[in-house]
Amino acid sequence: MIKYIIRRLITLVPIIIGVTLVVFTILEMTPGDPAKMMLGDGATLEQFEAFNEKFGLDKPFVSRFFNYILQLFTRFDFGTSWLTSRPVLDTLKARVPITLIIAVSSIAFASTIGVSLGVISAVKQYSKLDYVSRLTAMVLAAVPVFWLGMMLAILFALKLGWLPSSGTGSWKHYILPMMTLGLPYSARILRSTRGYMLEAVRQDFVRTARSKGVPERYVIWKHAFLNACLPVINTIGVYMGGLLGGAVVTENVFGCNGLGSFIINSVKRKDIPAVTGGTVFLAMIFALILLAVDILYAFVDPRIKARYTAKGAK
């Protein structure tokens, strides 16, 4: 099992390198001279040269890229901001907790609602509950996150005054972002779970369980649900990608200063190293999440577990 984890961790390395390459290349397309953008036209030639030298901008793309990778893997150096001249990592460390809280709370919220309603919806197919939840899920899955955020803010913060609408002071500040991001994803998770449960319930081994006289609730949860769990876990992992992207927007709506708003502001101010660092960092987090999902999957599914542990072969 440990071997499997280590092997998967190693495959992360080429992916991170690839991600960095993609981000680097895209951002390389930025027109204009960074030095001029940051220092303004009025600066002197020496100042431009100093800037370029400081940030290694006088070197060619390939060498810059290799240096970046080297720094990244040896010193966790995500680059230095053109604007503040401070390491991007500092900002990342300060801001990532906020983003993580939003992301984790949202996915927990979304999974809890989505999975449970999805199972119930599948078990009571064609019932009123099924139709209502599917309809609601359809609408919620199509709702723009930022708009939902504003509407929820109007309702809970302005009209009812229960929750604060911006900032990150207390736990209360995280409720609206959690619901804003969580509701659309709970809808998507509901639909996926329902689909997988419907499939699971039609499997032969469910019929075997029933014919043994197993009570229905065991048939649903112990047999059908545990089997449907596997693709559901997988799907939730994939949704994390969209969720992290959505967190970026949600931070903007609620004025939280997490990673997302950092990246957005850096984009607006053309602080390319900050954008690079932030994006690569978030991609790393996503890759780790997917890795965690894979490992969890291997733990839960005995067929996969068997492949990587001692007792496996027939």
Add this chain to the structure above:
Amino acid sequence: MSPLQETIYRFSQNKVSLIGLAVVLLLIFIIIFGEFISPFENGVKQNIRMRLQGPSAEHWFGTDAYGRDIFTRVLHGTKYTMMIAFPATFIAEVIGIILGACAAFYSRWFDNILMRVLDVFQAIPGQLLALAVVAALGGSLFNLVIAMLIARIPASVRTARSIMLSLVGQEYIDAARSYGSRDYHLIFRHVIPNSLGAMIVSMTINLSAITLQVSSMSYIGLGVSPPTPEWGALLSEAREFIITAPHLIIFPGIAILLTALSFNLVGDGLRDALDPRLRD
């Protein structure tokens, strides 16, 4: 009945999807005839005395901070979203089919390399990829198309590849390849028409997702910028008036929601119609 007619028949039985299709057609109608419904000028004319009015007989959706008619602005906003969504989706699907077919049928080696490359692209959350593109090229209609394209192509390729592989098993391809490339081209000409149905479903998903993403980008100020009446941009303008004039927020948001929803409904209906399995 031919498979196509059967599919159309089954689709027409699904009332909810028909509603979705009706909305999509309405959107296309608005894009073409918008100017006749309410001229663009109405949304540009400023009238400070009439600013921030709620919905009325004269201004169906009310007016904004500059007294401009919101109904007209939302109406014309349709085309910006669609002008980005449709081309991006279409090009992404075409590239997806081409690369997907190559991956499925051309050579294992190419397939492996392509899958690794896609893994890398898909490791970056789509929103971030789009942000990176906009960071480099700036926000404009054209650049947004590029951004959406780059974000969506990996998924398109994977979908196309898996559809084609499911139609023609790997053993079949190996066998066909072993007795000459003649049958090989036949596979091509046979598989692509048969995957069209599933590809169209995937297109509707993309259209819906791009609609949401584009408006998000404009909302945070990195897409189309004011005064262009793109829906996300409209919502971005409306932010400061969230307390005083909530009607500014409701209508463009509903427009985005309805658009994304109707694409989803059409896609769902199509998926059910294509699937010959009886729905229990």
Add this chain to the structure above:
Amino acid sequence: MDTLNNTLLKVENLHVVYKARRETVYAVNGVSFCLKKGETLGLVGETGAGKTTTAYAIMRVLPDRTARIVNGIIEFEGYNLLDVPENLMRHGIRGEKIAIIFQDPMSALNPIMKVGDQIAEALKFHNKEDLSPERIEEQVDRTLELVGIQKERKYDFPHQLSGGMKQRVVIAIALVCEPVLIIADEPTTALDVTIQAQVLAMIDELREKLGTAMILITHDLGIVAQMCDNVAIMYAGEIIEIGSVEDIYSGKMQHPYTAGLFGSLPDLEKKTDRLHPIEGLMPDPTDLPKGCKFNPRCPRCMDICRNVQPEFTVEGTHKVACHLYGSGKGRGIDE
């Protein structure tokens, strides 16, 4: 029929339909038979004849959204199973008094549950003697031994077992509560030919040892000859011939369909160029023909066959539903 206290199961005029969105599938159309304690009844027929549906109807494990038992009585131990409330079926009948051995061992077992646990599950939910967990495990071990699997394998998952072993686990699950009736739905069809004989022999041995009655569903006449006391031939949802093994294999009357089944078997002794399958296909169950349902394919079809549903002609234990042997009367024009 025998004295009442020897009869275990009596199915009378069973009708089962499946309702899809726009059509109705007439799967079982008036099936009746009796089963005595310890007896084996072979239910023979082609795919689609309604054998599995009949079996599932007895256990009431038909898909409840589409299947409908529209008529009939299933008498078992004094109760009509069709009237018994669902929780009693679950608690007292299924797995405990009546058990099924399913056809496809590959999919009949839960892939993420240890096989020992799956066997124990049948015991746990019918724990009549309130056995402790240790005693339950002992019983599981004993049952595994009975089916020829080492008891260490109870910690394995289904994918770690071969096809034959999986089927033995399925059999173990069926037997662990020592039911009085086992329904074996083509228990060896999905297995290799070499394993088939083994598994069948084992089923036969166990059945004798435990005195269990059995309904053996199969399309293989060879198996029927080996293992069954009585045989019922099904076609298009009806039993068209029923009797003891001797009756069916060497009786004086023979339904043309049965003759066709026997005739399509390759004979080691006769030299022949081609096999002789029965011409045509089984009728569309949504659109069954009038009169005798076999009439479109019957080589000896008469006019009356096309219009009048044949009644059973009885000769001792042998019953055949065919106008060839009838006295001209029938059940009247079909609905």
